[in-house]
Amino acid sequence: MSETGLSQGTGLELRSVSVCYGDANAVSQVSFQVSPGEIVALLGASGSGKSSLLRGVAGLEPLAAGQVLWDGQDLVKTPTHLRGFVLMFQDSQLFPHLNVSGNIAYGINRLPTAARQARVNELLALVGLPGYGKRRIAELSGGQAQRVALARSLAPNPRMLLLDEPLSSLDRGLRERLVAELGTIIRSSGTAAIYVTHDQSEAFTLADRVGVLQDGQLLQFATPDELRRHPASDYVAEFVHA
Amino acid sequence: MSRQQWARVTTLGRWLPWALTALIPLAFLAIFFVLPVFGLVSRGFHDGDTWTLSNVTAVLSSTRTWRIIRQTLLFAVSGTCCTVLLGVPGAYVLYRLRLPGQRVWRVMASVPFVLPSVVVGVAFKSLLAPNGLLGFLELDGSPVAIIAALVFFNYSVVVRTVGAFWAGLDVKQVEAARSLGASPFRAFTTVTLRALTPAIMSAAALVFLFCASAFGVVLVLGGSRYGTVETEIWYQTTALLNLPAAAALSIVQLVIVVVSLSLSNVARTHQERALRLAGRTTERSLTLTDVPALVVTVLTMGLLLVAPLATLLWRSLQTRNGFGFGNYALLATTANGSLSVSVWQAALNSLLTGAVAMLLAVTLGAAVSYLLSRRPTSIWGHALLRSLDSAFMLPLGVSAVTVGFGFLITLNRPPLDLRTSWVLIPIAQAIVALPLVVRTLLPTWRAIDPKLWEAAATLGATEGRILRTIDLPLLLRSLGLAVGFAFATSLGEFGATSFLSRPDRPTLPVVVYKLISRPGVDNLGMALAAAVVLALLTGVVMAVAELLSKGEESGW
Numbered sequence: 154m155s156e157t158g159l160s161q162g163t164g165l166e167l168r169s170v171s172v173c174y175g176d177a178n179a180v181s182q183v184s185f186q187v188s189p190g191e192i193v194a195l196l197g198a199s200g201s202g203k204s205s206l207l208r209g210v211a212g213l214e215p216l217a218a219g220q221v222l223w224d225g226q227d228l229v230k231t232p233t234h235l236r237g238f239v240l241m242f243q244d245s246q247l248f249p250h251l252n253v254s255g256n257i258a259y260g261i262n263r264l265p266t267a268a269r270q271a272r273v274n275e276l277l278a279l280v281g282l283p284g285y286g287k288r289r290i291a292e293l294s295g296g297q298a299q300r301v302a303l304a305r306s307l308a309p310n311p312r313m314l315l316l317d318e319p320l321s322s323l324d325r326g327l328r329e330r331l332v333a334e335l336g337t338i339i340r341s342s343g344t345a346a347i348y349v350t351h352d353q354s355e356a357f358t359l360a361d362r363v364g365v366l367q368d369g370q371l372l373q374f375a376t377p378d379e380l381r382r383h384p385a386s387d388y389v390a391e392f393v394h395a
Numbered sequence: 396m397s398r399q400q401w402a403r404v405t406t407l408g409r410w411l412p413w414a415l416t417a418l419i420p421l422a423f424l425a426i427f428f429v430l431p432v433f434g435l436v437s438r439g440f441h442d443g444d445t446w447t448l449s450n451v452t453a454v455l456s457s458t459r460t461w462r463i464i465r466q467t468l469l470f471a472v473s474g475t476c477c478t479v480l481l482g483v484p485g486a487y488v489l490y491r492l493r494l495p496g497q498r499v500w501r502v503m504a505s506v507p508f509v510l511p512s513v514v515v516g517v518a519f520k521s522l523l524a525p526n527g528l529l530g531f532l533e534l535d536g537s538p539v540a541i542i543a544a545l546v547f548f549n550y551s552v553v554v555r556t557v558g559a560f561w562a563g564l565d566v567k568q569v570e571a572a573r574s575l576g577a578s579p580f581r582a583f584t585t586v587t588l589r590a591l592t593p594a595i596m597s598a599a600a601l602v603f604l605f606c607a608s609a610f611g612v613v614l615v616l617g618g619s620r621y622g623t624v625e626t627e628i629w630y631q632t633t634a635l636l637n638l639p640a641a642a643a644l645s646i647v648q649l650v651i652v653v654v655s656l657s658l659s660n661v662a663r664t665h666q667e668r669a670l671r672l673a674g675r676t677t678e679r680s681l682t683l684t685d686v687p688a689l690v691v692t693v694l695t696m697g698l699l700l701v702a703p704l705a706t707l708l709w710r711s712l713q714t715r716n717g718f719g720f721g722n723y724a725l726l727a728t729t730a731n732g733s734l735s736v737s738v739w740q741a742a743l744n745s746l747l748t749g750a751v752a753m754l755l756a757v758t759l760g761a762a763v764s765y766l767l768s769r770r771p772t773s774i775w776g777h778a779l780l781r782s783l784d785s786a787f788m789l790p791l792g793v794s795a796v797t798v799g800f801g802f803l804i805t806l807n808r809p810p811l812d813l814r815t816s817w818v819l820i821p822i823a824q825a826i827v828a829l830p831l832v833v834r835t836l837l838p839t840w841r842a843i844d845p846k847l848w849e850a851a852a853t854l855g856a857t858e859g860r861i862l863r864t865i866d867l868p869l870l871l872r873s874l875g876l877a878v879g880f881a882f883a884t885s886l887g888e889f890g891a892t893s894f895l896s897r898p899d900r901p902t903l904p905v906v907v908y909k910l911i912s913r914p915g916v917d918n919l920g921m922a923l924a925a926a927v928v929l930a931l932l933t934g935v936v937m938a939v940a941e942l943l944s945k946g947e948e949s950g951w
Contacts, residue, residue: 175774213849233852240853246846250868259864260854309855 162224164189164345165210165313170219172202172209172369179205180369182219187313187345192336194348194360196392202369203349207315210347211240223312237312241319245302247290253277253301254286260309276304279338296327303335307342314339314346320355332358353393365389412858417766420759420787424829427822428790431801436649438804439642454643460627464647467607467623470538474545474606479599481546481695482553483591484688490558492689493680500696501558502941505551507700509880509933511887512548512611513904517911517926518703519544519616521710528706536618544612547699549602556601560594561587579684600658601791607651608794611889611904615911624648625796629893632800645797652793656785704930711923715916722920726928730921733913735898738906738925742932745886745903748817749936752824752885757878759825760832763787765862767833768840791830795890798823803894817900823891828881835880839873840866879940883933903929 165187172180180202187193195203208214210221212233221228228236239260247256257273264272277283280300293301299319306314319335320328336359339346350356356363357377364374365388373385384390439450454460488494489501507515521527523535534540564587572582610625617626624644631641681689714721726738734741767784771777790798802823806812843866851861867874889904896905907929910922 211849211853213852233849234855234857236853237855238853240849242846242850244846246844246850248847248851248865259851259856262860305854315853 162189164191164224165347166220166222166225167210168220168222170206170209170221171217172205172214173217174205178217178369180209183364183366183369183371184219185364185371185374187347189345190340190343191361192339192346192348192359194350194356194363195366196350196353196356196363197366198351198392201366203351203366204317205369206366207240207317207347207349211238211315212236213240237309238315239306239309239311239313240315240317241302241306243318243322245298247293247298247301247305249290252286252290253282253288253293256290256301257286257305257308259305260311272308273304276308279307279341280304281334295323296331299323299331303338307338307344310342311344314344316346316348318350319348321350321352328352328355335359365392413766416762417783420763421783423759424786424790424826427802427806428793428798428826431805432645432649432793432797434805435642435645435797435801439639439646442639450639451643451646454640454647460644460647463622463624463627463644466538466621467625467651470541470545470609470613470623471603471607474542474549474609475599475603477542478546478549478553478602479595481691481699482550482598483557483595484691485550485554485695486558486561487688488685488692489554490562491679492685503700504554504696506934506937507547508549508551509883509887509937510548511889511904511907511926511929511933512609513615513889513907513911514707514887514926514930514933515544515547515703516612516615517907517922518707519547519612520911521923522703522706527710528702536616536620538621541613541616541621543699544616545606545609547703548609548612549605550695550700552602552605553595553598556598557591557594561591564590596658600655604652604655604791607655608648608796608890610794610796611908615908624651625794625890628794628796628800632894638804641800645794645800648794648797656788656791707923707930708927711920711927714920722917722924723928725917725921726924730910730913730918733918734906734909735901738903738921738928741901741903741906741925742928744900745929746932748821748824748902749882749885751818752821752828752888753878753882755821755825756828756832756881756885757874760829760836760877760881761874763829764833764836764840765866767837768843770845787833788830790826791834795823795827795888796894798826799891799894802891815897817897820892820895820902821885823895824885824888825881827888827891828884831880831884832877835877836870836873839870843869875940875943879937882936882940886933886936887929903932 163186166184167186168184169182170180170184171178171182183206185193195206197203205214209216212228212231216229223236248259251259254270254273257276258269261269261272273286274283277285280303282297282300282304285297285301290298290301299322302319320331323331332355339359348356348359360377362374362376363380365372365380367388373380373389375383380389380393384393440446440448442449485504489497489504494500519540520535522529523532523540524530525533525535527535534543568586568590569582572586573579577585607623608625609623610629613621613623614626614629617623622630624647628641628644628648631637631644711722712718712720729735729737736744763783767780767787769776769780771780802819806819847865848861851865856864887904888902889908892902893905893908896902901909903925907922907925910918910925
């Protein structure tokens with residue numbers, strides 16, 4: 154379905170990425186790869202550096218060291234808006250002055266009007282909110298806002314979807330229902346994704362591979378199965394079985 | 396999306412717009428503010444041949460100067476204290492209570508701030524004159540009249556600043572204090588007042604600044620007995636032609652301003668830091684404990700805000716032939732030749748210069764606010780923005796008189812000989828309005844969550860598109876207000892304009908002052924009518940700006 158999703162390239166590669174805030178090292182020397190169409194979860198407690206890493210990939214934080222490559226091409230000097238990585242925030246960050254359609258159409262403003270409207274409707278159907286286009290943002294519930302945010306993120310067929318704890322502001326029941334749905338939607342779009350979370354069940358439900366972070370270090374990067382069976386350290390074991 | 400879109404952009408392409416956004420307002424400020432003020436200051440230390448302190452020492456050793464400084468500080472301190480004491484209850488009533496017609500009350504309280512100083516002076520004069528409504532108090536020409544006019548002007552500064560902050564205060568804090576056993580009074584003093592202090596301090600510093608540099612009202616109400624450093628500069632320049640003394644006085648004024656501005660800066664950063672903590676807001680309905688605050692506010696607004704303006708309107712309708720529009724009919728004349736143009740022509744001049752000044756101030760102010768609303772990650776960027784912030788606030792304090800006077804003595808030789816050009820007036824007015832525009836736009840711009848920009852950027856929007864599609868729609872209301880403020884203050888600007896206005900193209904405030912300072916019933920009547928016209932023009936400008944900026948935003 155998406156041109157970029159079917160890319161035959163190597164996808165995303167992080168080489169020894171470090172992110173600093175002043176003197177504090179938020180992320181140090183992290184390396185891993187995300188293949189096209191793959192969903193990777195970054196799991197860690199708050200303050201482990203997972204969100205900083207995601208912002209570094211998006212180009213919203215400058216890297217202190219290392220490289221971010223797409224299909225082997227270094228993106229470090231590419232500004233955020235040209236990277237084609239869409240970031241979805243914990244608190245939706247929908248534009249309050251636009252309605253639902255306006256938000257979803259934001260990233261596809263170059264399409265002709267008819268095609269744009271068709272794409273908006275297609276995405277509204279995909280996230281289970283058909284007919285919501287004219288709604289104002291203030292009228293949406295928390296769960297609906299996150300669905301709209303997901304639709305907005307997928308609309309431009311991004312090369313990669315970056316999700317920063319997208320469900321953590323929702324209540325538990327809703328979160329459990331949405332996490333499976335989110336996985337299905339992302340997979341059906343064929344987009345590669347990095348999913349940041351502190352919840353191991355979310356990570357294991359969604360991801361093909363999971364990276365466990367502590368104090369900015371990547372402790373282990375493996376499939377859920379492998380993590381459960383061969384945790385690299387006591388910390389990983391404890392976190393995975395929480 | 397095409398592959399080419401992922402192409403890199405050059406470093407120059409990214410930095411050039413930023414550099415221009417910073418450089419153009421900075422160049423404007425340097426040429427039309429720093430240069431004139433610096434020229435003026437150096438004139439105070441220079442007697443034509445050599446550098447000398449003799450001008451300054453001569454001015455500082457004269458008893459007249461110290462009397463003027465004492466009066467300036469007296470007016471500023473008592474004006475500030477009274478404004479704060481009356482304004483804080485006003486902020487509570489207008490922003491914390493649920494009252495019928497709340498919007499009308501708030502607009503009413505904020506009108507005086509934009510009224511031209513000459514109008515306010517004339518209005519208080521007509522209220523306190525022996526045959527005026529409050530004539531029996533015998534306050535005409537007294538310091539009390541000047542202080543009352545200063546309170547009139549600055550009441551809305553305190554009400555708006557403190558009120559907006561108070562409305563955003565989280566009531567849960569007070570609820571927590573009450574549940575811990577604090578009485579309402581103790582909860583107020585230990586929680587609410589504590590939280591409000593930065594806002595009150597910030598407003599007080601600003602009011603002090605405005606009072607210390609008040610010009611028009613003091614000139615009209617003080618007569619020859621009372622003056623401030625501002626009016627003294629004007630007097631030394633225009634009446635005595637003593638430029639070195641005026642320059643030395645400008646230095647004194649500069650010292651007063653820099654001190655109070657740095658105090659206000661400290662208070663302001665505290666406030667903005669605190670504002671981010673604001674939470675749920677609620678207005679509550681009236682209870683018995685609110686009665687004192689309500690009474691104070693109603694009295695203040697009735698006696699101090701409404702009475703002078705009502706008297707002005709009433710007396711403008713009294714002619715030598717009884718009640719009628721005779722004074723307004725005279726506005727088409729030149730007052731038996733004592734004016735160079737008719738009052739209507741002067742009003743047209745005012746509108747034209749005001750519009751040009753507004754365009755300049757809003758364009759530059761928007762560019763400055765854009766820069767100041769960014770949040771740089773590096774320490775250097777942060778320090779740079781802080782100093783830019785202070786630089787663009789300077790014109791707020793440096794008196795309009797100093798600016799006008801500075802223009803006169805520095806922009807009079809090549810390469811910049813603008814002395815005979817009418818653009819000098821809108822430029823001076825824009826300099827005076829610029830800080831106001833920045834102060835109106837910046838808080839809203841800073842309140843936009845940077846994550847909205849980040850979300851837009853990851854969706855592929857360029858800096859320019861983010862500005863157009865995210866910032867602009869969210870700023871529309873403040874932008875409308877800034878346009879109104881800039882236009883209204885430029886219309887009524889008197890301090891700088893009184894130096895620069897040319898005989899054949901006077902503005903309306905200049906004409907009002909000319910008329911009020913001439914004897915004769917007709918001159919007074921015309922002055923009152925012209926003041927009403929000026930007040931109406933200003934009011935209409937503000938109302939239109941409010942209406943235009945209120946439109947509901949549509950989808951896309």
